[in-house]
Amino acid sequence: MERHEKRLTSMIWRSMGESMGLSLVLFGVILYFLSSNGYIKAFTTWQEGVRVSLTLIVIVAFIGGVYGLWHSSKMKRRLELLREVMLTLEKGNLSRTVPPIGEDEIGQLGEQLNFITKKWEDQVTSLQRLSSNNAQLAQKAKYSAIVEERQRLARELHDAVSQQLFAISMTATAVGRTLDKDFDKAQRQIQLIEEMASVAQSEMRALLLHLRPVHLEGKRLSEGLVELLQELTAKVPMAIDWELIEDVQLPKGIEDHLFRIVQEAMSNALRHSKATKLEVRLTQPSEDAVRLLIRDNGVGFDLDDKKHASYGIVTMRERVNEIGGSINLITAPGKGTRIDIRVPIMAKGGDGDGERNPDQGAACG
Structure with missing residues (x-):
């Protein structure tokens, strides 16, 4: 400046x-x-x-x-x-144009800039529409995956939990027969029942973990992020603070990409940053733009060091580019990491409010 x-x-x-x-x-x-x-x-x-x-x-x-x-x-x-x-x-704001400023070379430059802005706006609109269409196609593919997942879970329930429960039932019947005749043997059988019940409980927890939805399905972006952040808060010793606008209208493709970006950023914070604080902000600075800010106080890294050009960061950049947004990654060794994403909103409502299959949230895709 x-x-x-x-x-x-x-x-x-x-x-x-x-x-x-x-x-x-x-x-x-x-x-x-x-x-x-x-x-x-x-x-x-x-x-x-x-x-x-x-x-x-x-x-x-x-x-x-x-x-x-x-x-x-x-x-x-x-x-x-x-x-x-x-x-x-x-900065990704396509709403501002150059007013008429004359007919000389500078005025012609302004008209050309307006033409480029309009062309860029059309391309971003096409990208976002394509992103939403891709999300819908992926959604249809998940339905068939859900059926296969249910079949697999049914087999595991039969092979693991059902057999454990049957063994518990048989052992409990045996306890009733030997309790009066051999008390020590009955105690060992009761201990065996406790062990088998513990194993069955562990199996059920593992299966329920597979049943928990990990996608942004049947929810708006803010709702899915709150659930994700609350679950992380309950499981990890990290101070997590968030501020999420609830009434923002986004196409489904944008919501899916932003949700995945937050997941990837949280994964990086847990695996690499050694952070004790994590901050997530989803705001709408203007009617035609949305901003996602993710910041941690971890160890950071050198952006110029190719060793840190991890797949997660590359994927985040690709997702932001696919929805026509801009990403600003600020980090340095010992200074934490800040991810600032801005996405223009070219299509209101519509794609983000489509009907969703109620069975969709029943299994992991």
Whole structure:
């Protein structure tokens, strides 16, 4: 910003100098023409000639400088406007356009920038529509996967838990027969029942863990993130703070990608960062954009070190690009990690509110 201001200031001074120089040259040419044709009388004394000449030079230079200042200030305002629009485009905000600023080269540049913005907006809209279509296709593929998963769980229930329960039942019957005859044997059988019940309970917990939904299914993004963060809070010794806007309307494709990004960021924080604090923010700074901020106080890493170009970070960048957003990753050794994602909202509602199969949340896809 400071360098930009210096350049604009230098441009103003240069324009003023050029205008003053051109004014003096034109003044000299006009004066020579008038003198050559006898329109100017000779001065009575050389002192009078010097005084009048200096006065005229100062007046002409002042007028040229004022004109140069006015012209360069006008150009500065137009260039500043172009720069502001370009900065908003860089941040992913496609709603701002360049108003008419003239018909010269700068005005044509503004029109070209508006054309590029419109083209970019159309491409982002297409990307988001494609992302939503891909999510719907993936959703249909999950239905068949759910059927296969249920069949697998049924086999495991029969092979593991059912057999354990049958063994417990048979042993309990045996306890009733031997309790009066051999008390020590009955105690061993009861201990065996406890062990088998514990094994059966462990098997059931493992199966229930598979039944728990791990996808953003049947929920809005904020609801899925709250459930995910609450579950993580209960399981890990980490202080987790979140602020999630609830009424934001997002296409399903964007919701799925942002949910996966949060999952990946949390996984990285648990596996690599050694963080004790994690912060997740989902906000809507404007009507046509959403912002996701994930920050931890972990060990961080060097972005230029290729060893840390993990698959998770690459995947996050690919997901953000697929929905037409921008990602800003800030980290350094010992400074934690900050992931700032901004996504323009080109399509309202619609795709994010489609009907979902109620069986969809019953099993892991």
